Amino acid sequence: MSALARQRRHALLLLFVPGFLYLFVVRIVPAVFTLGMSFTKWNLQSGRPPVFDGVANYATLLHDHSFLTSVVRTLLFSAAATTIELVLGLAIALLLNRRFPARRLVRTLALAPMVITPAVVGMIWFILFDNTVGPLNWLLSLAGLGPVGWLTNPAIVMGSVLLADVWHWTPFMFLLCLAALQAVPAESLEAAAVDGATPLQSLRLVLLPAIADTLLVAAVLRAMSAFELFAEPYVMTGGGPGDATDTLSLHIYKSAFLFFNMGYTGAMIVVSVGILVALYSISLRFGPRAA
Amino acid sequence: MSLRRRTPFSRLGLAFAIAALLVGTLFPLYYMLLTSLKPDATLLDQPPAFLFHPVLDHFKMLLSGNSFPRYYANSITVAVATTLLTVTLGSMMAYVMATIPFRLSGTAFFFILLPRTFPPITTLIPVFVAVRWLGMMDRLTTLILFETAACLPLVVWIMRGFIRTIPQSLLEASFVDGCTPAQGFFRIIVPLAAPGLAAVGIISFIDTWNAFLMPLVLTNFNAVTAPVGMLSYINAEEELVWGLVAAGAVLTILPVLIAAFTLNRFLLQGLTAGAVK
Numbered sequence A: 001m002s003a004l005a006r007q008r009r010h011a012l013l014l015l016f017v018p019g020f021l022y023l024f025v026v027r028i029v030p031a032v033f034t035l036g037m038s039f040t041k042w043n044l045q046s047g048r049p050p051v052f053d054g055v056a057n058y059a060t061l062l063h064d065h066s067f068l069t070s071v072v073r074t075l076l077f078s079a080a081a082t083t084i085e086l087v088l089g090l091a092i093a094l095l096l097n098r099r100f101p102a103r104r105l106v107r108t109l110a111l112a113p114m115v116i117t118p119a120v121v122g123m124i125w126f127i128l129f130d131n132t133v134g135p136l137n138w139l140l141s142l143a144g145l146g147p148v149g150w151l152t153n154p155a156i157v158m159g160s161v162l163l164a165d166v167w168h169w170t171p172f173m174f175l176l177c178l179a180a181l182q183a184v185p186a187e188s189l190e191a192a193a194v195d196g197a198t199p200l201q202s203l204r205l206v207l208l209p210a211i212a213d214t215l216l217v218a219a220v221l222r223a224m225s226a227f228e229l230f231a232e233p234y235v236m237t238g239g240g241p242g243d244a245t246d247t248l249s250l251h252i253y254k255s256a257f258l259f260f261n262m263g264y265t266g267a268m269i270v271v272s273v274g275i276l277v278a279l280y281s282i283s284l285r286f287g288p289r290a291a
Numbered sequence B: 001m002s003l004r005r006r007t008p009f010s011r012l013g014l015a016f017a018i019a020a021l022l023v024g025t026l027f028p029l030y031y032m033l034l035t036s037l038k039p040d041a042t043l044l045d046q047p048p049a050f051l052f053h054p055v056l057d058h059f060k061m062l063l064s065g066n067s068f069p070r071y072y073a074n075s076i077t078v079a080v081a082t083t084l085l086t087v088t089l090g091s092m093m094a095y096v097m098a099t100i101p102f103r104l105s106g107t108a109f110f111f112i113l114l115p116r117t118f119p120p121i122t123t124l125i126p127v128f129v130a131v132r133w134l135g136m137m138d139r140l141t142t143l144i145l146f147e148t149a150a151c152l153p154l155v156v157w158i159m160r161g162f163i164r165t166i167p168q169s170l171l172e173a174s175f176v177d178g179c180t181p182a183q184g185f186f187r188i189i190v191p192l193a194a195p196g197l198a199a200v201g202i203i204s205f206i207d208t209w210n211a212f213l214m215p216l217v218l219t220n221f222n223a224v225t226a227p228v229g230m231l232s233y234i235n236a237e238e239e240l241v242w243g244l245v246a247a248g249a250v251l252t253i254l255p256v257l258i259a260a261f262t263l264n265r266f267l268l269q270g271l272t273a274g275a276v277k
Helices: A003-037 A056-061 A065-096 A103-115 A118-129 A136-142 A157-182 A186-194 A199-227 A231-236 A248-257 A262-286 B008-037 B057-064 B067-099 B105-117 B120-133 B140-164 B168-176 B181-192 B194-210 B213-218 B242-276
Strands: none
Touching: A003 A262, A003 B067, A003 B105, A003 B120, A003 B140, A003 B181, A056 A262, A065 A103, A065 A157, A065 A199, A065 A248, A065 A262, A065 B008, A103 A157, A103 B008, A103 B242, A118 A157, A118 A231, A118 B008, A118 B242, A157 A199, A157 A231, A157 B008, A186 A199, A199 A262, A231 A248, A248 A262, A248 B120, A248 B213, A262 B120, B008 B057, B008 B242, B057 B067, B057 B242, B067 B105, B067 B140, B067 B181, B067 B194, B067 B242, B105 B140, B120 B140, B120 B213, B140 B194, B140 B213, B168 B181, B181 B194, B194 B242
């Protein structure tokens, strides 16, 4: 073995292997453990060790109304949030891609919500939605509307969570759309204009096809993280009123850390990861190039 | 240059749209700041008071109490330690992946990125059980250990790309001069990758600071971080605690906003530069 090869081996062992093993033990092993525990009957409070129970947990899940409802609720939320935020984000990117004074400052300010701590986003909207300290119902009353039970009316509370999410994550979509728009060569837009295209035509025929891949990646990333929504409803509603904002992550959290049904919760986790993988595969079919 | 005709009307429309965007984006933050500065007497006024004599009572109460300074110090410790650990470990791993060919490197990369696609909740139960069994509940070290693992995949991924853009000839020249690959990392790569290291460092800091689920499950008193600790003011059910909630929220997002404005250069320029390439 040459000196360099030996030194490379040395560097591999010294710089790579420890970090890799660490990651493997702390992230991969627990994931495998979760899969394993989904086939057991295991309540942490009972003090008894897990007992192998076959696919019993999965069979129960199929008839678990509150779990299935929370899956549907989360999927609907994820689809609505992704669509609204993508459209708004693209519109804002088109707007802020034009020339105007203080453009950098405006762009920076428009990005701010994206980095705000999710638990704080929950608190900010908890304050805004409140009847006594919040301004929203007062603003509505100026227009002769309301008052609205933003966080107390089960029929609309998911919409309130959605509103907070749109405020929080539209800037992320805007950022990705702006980056993609800036990469579109100016010549192709100029050529379209010379050919007499209206702004709307050049958007549809030149810009959108050029940034379609980015839009798809942005939508997939956002849909997946919206599917994991946790901190905001935890802070704003705790899943209520009733179970109106019981998202999948909240449902899993409660099942594990309030009722300590670890085996059953394991099955819920496996099913939700399965849904994520399925969604991901479907989206890849639509745009193989984006992968 | 613009090919679009600029009429006074379209310019007015543009200004109006930008103003509406900024109001929508900034009003929630502005209202939170207002609430944190309102004297208790005007806090519940309807219609809400927008002009009042601001007071720092809530901030003073929060910072002179027993809990919040501890939450805050915990958040700083965890975020800083995690950032240093991830950036160190992650850039070393990325360096090996980018410059040293080895068998199974593709498989290794897959296993590094795989956890990134799992929702955080997937590994939380085994982690919780193991931490409890090992008697490591409610410790800052435990949080740092698991937050580092949560950030690491992204850092390896970004830094691997970044290190690949550094000309390999520089590294090879250092080998000819007698550097070992490990020395090459510290003498050549670290100085050249400094902007990338700073960027991933800031991203790790923001990610860790914002973490909620992990500290919620793994702490209950000593190691509680600011985002989780804030909940005790919401759940207090006491009157006039709104000011404290708002003041705590303002203090909690302050470090993230500072970090983000520092990162802004990388976000708006770095990202678009990458997109053009």
